[in-house]
Amino acid sequence: MHMADALLAPAVAGVMYVASGTAAGVSVHKLKKDDEPQKLPTMAVTAALVFAGQMINYTIPGTGSSGHMCGGMLLSALLGPQAGFLSMIVILAIQCLFFGDGGLMALGANIWNMAFYGCFIGYYLIWRPIMQSKLFGEGRGAGRGRIITASLIGCIVTLQLGAFSVVLETSLSGITELPFGAFCALMQPIHLAIGLVEGLITAAVLTFVYEARPELIQCASAAGGESGKRSLKTVIIILAIVALLVAGGLSLFASGNPDGLEWALFGNSEAGYSENMGLDEDSFGVSSSTADLAGSIQESTSFLPDYAFADSDSPVGTSVSGVVGSVMVAALALLICFIGGFFRKKKQKS
Amino acid sequence: MNKMETALHELSEMDELASRSSPVHKLGPTAKLISTIIYIAAVMSFGKYRLSALIPMLLWPVLLFQLSGIPVRTCFYKLRIVLPLVLAMGLFNPFFDREPMLYLGSAAVSGGVISMLTLMLKGVLCLMASFLLMATTPIDCLCASLRRLHIPKMLVTLLLLTYRYVGVMTEELAVMTEAYSLRAPGQKGIHISAWGSFLGQLLLRSMDRAQELYSSMLLRGYHEHFHYAPMKPFSAADGIYLFGSTALFLFIRFVDITRILGSRFVR
């Protein structure tokens, strides 16, 4: 789910940076206030562990494929939302800087899509309510049940949110011609499956830790105690919201074609957005025409349009000059390489 | 080699490249970081059909590759992650956007194809830029410059510590994966029965490790304060580099060099 720089418009990337940066600032402030100096090394080691853990292949029984985990929920369940968020930021930064996974400008968006939802939404709206509820009753088994439920729901919901954000950001950036609805219909179900697997992995790891050292898991010890006042009703409401979200994703997939409401919504927000942000008109003038093209999915089967043999009115001259110019730039690049190589050889000899 | 060993190899490769010496390596990290961000932002801001205008942006990374002596091969290896993603997004464009844009002889190239190619080129350029930054700047210098840019101390220290332990943890997991696969021949990954314990075991051990690490910090006088690599003062060379590169990016962004060059020969 790592976004690349190329998939975003600078304005979108900037907005996401501001959003993620604010969340990071608030987190740093909160952690500073808590003043637990030993937390820093714990965060670092756990973040490094999750980084490495993302590379483990988990075989999914019954299929030939394997799953992976992303770790937002895992980190916030172990470290708390703020520390988990910061750890996730660092993981994403290292992936982008050293492994070319993601991008320097897309980092803000990636933090939002993968860390913010997993750590804050996942923690405050799913993990904590469920862990503090009386779901499954009392005792150790109940704790395990709550962990499994919270991890599963948490991962599914936060991945759905993340996937939706990816769609939204890419579409707002005017990068893909794929209509918004179709894009959603493609992304959401895939991430439903990914979220399910991630949820299972997270649940497995967390229950293992819970058996050995329950004090390491956030809210696990508080369960059933005085904070158990969170009623079953809250949990049920949350579950309902989750169900609604999932159903929404599924119906999108089922319908395949986006309905009018969505288009209106998207169209409007886009217009307002580009006005406010002063977005590059190139990207936007055209992407609104994606709406007109939306109906033509089944028609479009060939790369080249029917009118491959064009009439002479078109600005042939300008496009050819573009091609010629490009060739010249390429030649210039080669020249730089040649000169560089020449000087390096000379240096080696001397 | 399993995935983790590959990652370890990549990490130490980046370290090795960053510790080399060249005119680019000698520049201050802050100037390089800002210049890289401006470059990427400039590349991102090109309109989706402006393929030919975007091409001159390629000259900058090519120049840096030559000046720094960093092998391009290493960078292209990293493209394996970004390119498929960009391609997946761009692949739909030729289907949806069939307006002819360019005529090569009698064949028309649709807008979708152009925008797909633009997207791919953008992907390559952005990756090159951030790769060049990291291949010429050691992590401790980068952290020092992040501090200068007022990134919170906690976050920078966390980055530094995590970076250090990424190597350690990846190595441990690589060994564990090896040990697992030796006792489970024919399995492609971790079986569901070990999903929890595989990472969980290491996680428990890591908590003790974190404790020990914290002790080690305390025993050497740590009190909420980390000292980073020396902050080199922002030198004149840095200023020239930053100013010059930014001016160049803006020039390429707003002046269609390709077209101007081409139109001298074709009318």
Next chain:
Amino acid sequence: MIEFKNVSFAYEKGRSVLSGVSFKIEKGEAVGLIGANGAGKSTVMKLLLGLIRGEGEIYVDGLEVKKDNLPEIRRKLGFVLQNSDNQMFMPTVCEDMMFAPLNYGLTRPEAEKRVDAVLERLGMTELKYRHNHRISGGEKRMAAIATVLAMEPEAVLMDEPTSALDPCNRRAVINTVKELGQTKLITSHDLDMIMDTCGRVILLSGGRIAADGPSDQILTDRELLEANRMELPLSLTPRP
């Protein structure tokens, strides 16, 4: 320099790890702390460094180990961890060695001078700018010792300094340890190394001191060692 007065410690009530341990180490002495797994060796170290609190009194250079004195005490003691990866948390050897001096208020050039001096003395100047995750196990252990020496501590504590090293690296570590002028307290199962580096040995068993005396006396006492789940150093084991 170091004094334990009737020190006891228990992680949980009823499960005592140390009970009534008393000993005194003079300035410049080199003492080996030996004992089977779980005998309480690392607990002694942790108590001494103030990482955990027990009952009884512990003094370092006349200062009691308690919260107010910790900064001063920790400055006097250099602790080499068994796992060098946990000790070396900065990216490069040089940065790691400068960590403590900088924390103790030295300026960067001063700290760097100290780093150079220590590396020079240990004959490993080429390691200075190397990355911690790119150096070999032996180099890492030596670098960890260098990190501690850069603090210029009055006493050096070491936890298994020769574990998992090849003979050559082990010898290098032993030679380095022998050359250190500071007070030394070394825990190890490598009895040959203890024999070589320490003049005095404290044998712990079940949280109590089973023996305390010159190393050539204790380490040659087969019955005593075997009664406490140890054995003679290999160099003293008669060959059939």
